Amino acid sequence: MTYVLDVRDLTHKYRSGERDLTVLADVTFRVASGTSCAIVGPSGSGKTTLLGLCAGLDRASSGTVILNGQPLEGLDEDERALLRRESVGFVFQNFQLIPTLSAVENVSVPLELRGESGARDRAAELLGRVGLGDRLDHYPVQLSGGEQQRVGLARAFIHGPTILFADEPTGNLDADTGGSVEDLLFDLNRETGTTLVLVTHDVELAGRCSRMIRLRAGIVVEDCQQVDGASR
Amino acid sequence: MLWVLLMAWRDSRGFRHRLLLYTSAIAIGIAALTSLRGLSHAMKEGVAQQASELLGADLEVESKQPFSAAAESLFDSLGGQRANMVETYSMVLLPKSGGTRLCEIRAIGGDWPFYGELLTDPPEAAAEFRQHRDALVDNGILLQYEAAVGDSIKIGRVTFRIAGRLLGIPGETAVRTDIRPPVLIPMSFLAQTELVQYGSRVEYKALFQFEDTRDTESLAERIEADLQGEDSDIDADTARDRQQRLGRTIRNLDRFLGLGGFIALLLGAVGVASAIHAYIQQKLESVAILRSLGATGNQALWIYLLQAGALGFIGSAAGALAGAGVLLALPAMIADFLPGTVDVSPRFTTALEGIGIGTAIALLFAARPLLAVRSASPLLAIRVSYESGVRSGDRVLRGLVLLATGVGTFLLARLLAGRPDHALFFTIGTAVALTLLALSAHLLRSSVRRFSPRSFSYVKRQGLANLYRPHNQTLLLMVSLGLGTFLVATLYTAQSSPGPHHQHWWRRTAQCRAL
DSSP: OOEEEEEEEEEEEEEETTEEEEEEEEEEEEEETTOEEEEEOOTTSSHHHHHHHHTTSSOOSEEEEEETTEEGGGSOHHHHHHHHHHHEEEEOTTOOOOTTSOHHHHHHHHHHHTTOTTHHHHHHHHHHHTTOTTOTTOOGGGSOHHHHHHHHHHHHHTTOOSEEEEESTTTTSOHHHHHHHHHHHHHHHHHHTOEEEEEESOHHHHTTSSEEEEEETTEEEEEEEOTTSTTO | OHHHHHHHHHHTTTTHHHHHHHHHHHHHHHHHHHHHHHHHHHHHHHHHHTHHHHHTSSEEEEESSOOOHHHHHHHHHHOSEEEEEEEEEEEEEETTTTEEEEEEEEEEESSOOSSSOOEEESTTHHHHGGGTTEEEEEHHHHHHTTOOTTOEEEETTEEEEEEEEEEEOTTOOHHHHHHSOEEEEEGGGHHHHTOOOTTOOEEEEEEEEOSSOOOHHHHHHHHHHHTTTTSTTOEEEEHHHHHHHHHHHHHHHHHHHHHHHHHHHHHHHHHHHHHHHHHHHHHHHHHHHHHHHTOOHHHHHHHHHHHHHHHHHHHHHHHHHHHHHHHHHHHHHHGGGSSSOOOOOOOHHHHHHHHHHHHHHHHHHHHHHHHHHHHOOGGGGTOTTOOOOOOHHHHHHHHHHHHHHHHHHHHHHHHHHOOHHHHHHHHHHHHHHHHHHHHHHHHHHHHHHHHOOTTSOHHHHHHHHTTTSTTOOHHHHHHHHHHHHHHHHHHHHHHTOOOHHHHHHHHHOHHHHHO
8 A cells, every 4th residue: 555645753843932832743654656544632732733734735743744755744845746746636724716817727727737738728627527618707806705716626636636635625615515526526536546635523524524633732642544435 | 827817907906096006106206307408308309409509609707807909909810700898787778758767788799699590579570679779678668667669778878769679589598688688789779878888897709700710729729828917807618618518507407307316216116115014004815815716926916916007107107108198288388498499399209218117117126016915815714813924935035025126126226217226325314214214113012002101191192092903004104104204305495505606606607507
């Protein structure tokens, strides 16, 4: 079995006034290729911090993160950006579309960064797949929350990432819209065979993943395989 | 690079109107710079081209006493064509209106001016007044007292017929003639006026035109040396002397105008820096998204550097265009202050220079706030409240940018102010002012934070708290407004403090006083 993400003894501290605040303490886990893993826990448990460290958005105080075979601590900011460009996709809680770019342009960005040709056509095709074929030239402000998150999903999958990090992907959506976005996320994930690491409060959403890691106060308190997860 | 260009264009959507507004800061600076430099160039060229007209002769010898027999003998030996002029001051009376006015009376004998011409209305009066008991009277006096050609004017004991309106004298400005309005009369009537008496303030002038190309500078020196005994206050002046003296004043004026242009541009640059700072703060989230998707720091930086460069270029081009317009309008506005005519047509090279300087200075001053793009953490994409620190590499880069801004400011000051010591003092002064303003802003923030009274009303407390809360603009506003005030105050100080050379020269020549 190959592991796309290998986290070992990960500790992260913030300086808060005169003292260090430990947000993550000795977190260790591995995520196998093609699987889905939910990281759950209450607010302030360190979920988003863990996601940021795993994706190379931040540097850990100590410990190791090996992403797609590359230890992140040896890479500088730009090298980590290049690694994300090649192998990482993101879905954000608040969609994080670039407001000055149309839907199709937002989706094209990962391919354009890789210098691939035909980015617009492929973006248009994928937007059609998520049901926004008629909204290509609309700007984020002209789209509803659910539509924006579908654009976000198309952007996350367009370059065929090895691993997809999703931070509360339905956190800003109502139940119905959130449900359809969840379906789309897992459908695309299954179709592309991408490894999914998902941070959520939503136990039901976490239940759709093949594995669940529970964090409390920065410590892994539970790590369990879910037999009916990804297949559901 | 193509993607960066594309992103720079896409990213500017929705902000283009605001960006164009930002360009006005640099446009105004460049408009001032190009028009002032164009005027300066034109004046230098005008002085060079009209050198002999500044004096109206090749050589002028003047004395406060009538020339001695030795002087007359020496003048006779010089050959060439000679004219005489006696200048004095007197009240004149215009009998028709009863108006009186202190005027500079010039009695002319001979065909002066040899170069250039007296501008009169009617034109033929310039030659005809010499033959009769006629006078040429400054147009300002005639307008003031509603007198007309053909009326009388009483000067001393003689009443003259006004033969024409005097509109211009070679090498003299309208402003100068406003202060001491001239009245020209034939030399043959001077004695009858009885203006020249013991105690009168009189200047006697002998003016020469030489057909040959003799060295008039050496000749002037020889005359002063030869007549030192008998005519101790004699002063010989050549067209070249006058040109050099005027040239020095033009150079000083050039430096002053250069300083004005420099300050206008620096104010524009401070405006650009403030605008880019505010713009980039709004863009950091987009930058973080791009960084999380795999854009490198340099790619992100280039997107906004291109926008700043385009802003600088468009602003500078608009400024150069506006500067050309101002330059075309200048002759009408300042004609009264110029000796002779000055061709102030816009120059392509000055416009190009302005565009180059404007673009470079906009980029230089935008670079410091733009570095925030390089430092922006991709973590901002998932944590809105996250504040990026400054990477050690970026600290070095910030230092280098600061140094480059200082060097750029010095080079610009050197180019426009003319002298390296002035440029250095000005750059250091600006840097000191900048540091003091930044310290003041810091002091204000910490003082308000510590000492803001709790008894204040809610509105007052919130208003004061905004001075130190996160994302406050206290430093930016204090530095921008303070530096603007400092620069304008510097310009006013320079304007009201002419140097010793200026004062000496202003005393000596009316042209330069007018300038």
